[in-house]
Amino acid sequence: MRESELWRRLEIVLGPDYVRSWAGSQVMAELGGRTVIEALADGIEAKTVWRACWAVLELPESQR
Incomplete structure (x- = not known):
C-alpha cells in the first residue's frame, strides 16, 4: 500500500477536515x-499503519 492510499482511506473514514x-x-x-x-x-510501512488504524477505529472486515 502506498502512503497516498492510506491517506485516502483515512479521509473516507474520518472526513477531510478531521483526518490530519x-x-x-x-x-x-x-x-x-x-x-x-x-x-x-x-x-x-503504510500497510502496517493502516492495519493499526483499522483496528483502533473498529472498522468492518470489508475495509481491511
Missing part, C-alpha cells in the same frame, strides 16, 4: 506508541 488532526493526535500501541504521522516519519 486525528492522525497527529491518536497514539496507538499497535504502532509502538506513535501516531500515524510519527509512524510514517519513522519509516513504518
